[in-house]
Amino acid sequence: MSQYFSIDGQDVWNPANGPGTLFTRLAEAFVPVAGPSGIGVTPGDPDDHPIDGAAFAKFTDALIAEYRAASHPIQRALLEGFVATAAVLARRGGLALPALDGPAAVPSRDIPGGGAAGPDRLLELMAGHDRAMPL
Template identity: 80%
Template sequence: MSQYFSIDGQGVWNPSNGPGRLFVRLAETLAPTAGLPSGIEATPGDPDDHPIDGAAFAKFVGALVAEYRAASHPINRALLEGFVATAAVLARRGGCALPALDGPAGASASDIPGGGSAGPDRLAELMAEYERSMPV
């Protein structure tokens, strides 16, 4: 069995059940952090099918990318990293713009003195690595 993720009708990921279900649960958990709904749904009668609203998902992922890039707290950044990189791959596959991936990082509510923010290179490296192991 596997999960199916599509953005606005375009297939973007077909993981096995374990990673697919974990991704959905993490999205639900991170929605309050982003302050936005994830845009990920489940098809009635088919809990393995996850249509995603592209506009909502782009805003959700963009907010988390911005938080990740701005975070100077290494644990906060580490906890966000895997989900954010995975979600950014899906967003890009679905044609979603993610302006937060480019440009300078902002400030985070979880900043710590002396910590540095994450540059776009780390996230780009993870996205490239993850994309190779994310079947469509």
């Protein structure tokens, strides 16, 4: 069994049920942080997830900005797996992610081992995720 994710009608991911379900549940958990995810479910087919591109781009971009501004290494680590996956989906769907390309926000306080994250780590994660995410 597998799940299907499409952005505005374009297929972007076909994961097994485990990763697909975890991704949708994590997206729900991030709604209070980044707003509506745009990830839907087709009535009668719980394994089909049409994604509204505009909403998903806004959601993903907000999480990228949160990740890049996080000065705490644990906060960043908790965000990065989901954010890298979402960013791959957004790129596959042709969505713009301005927070990925611009400078990171300046953290409001210093945390040992912290500091704002540059795009390089996230781009490395995205490349690895892209190779592991079947269409």
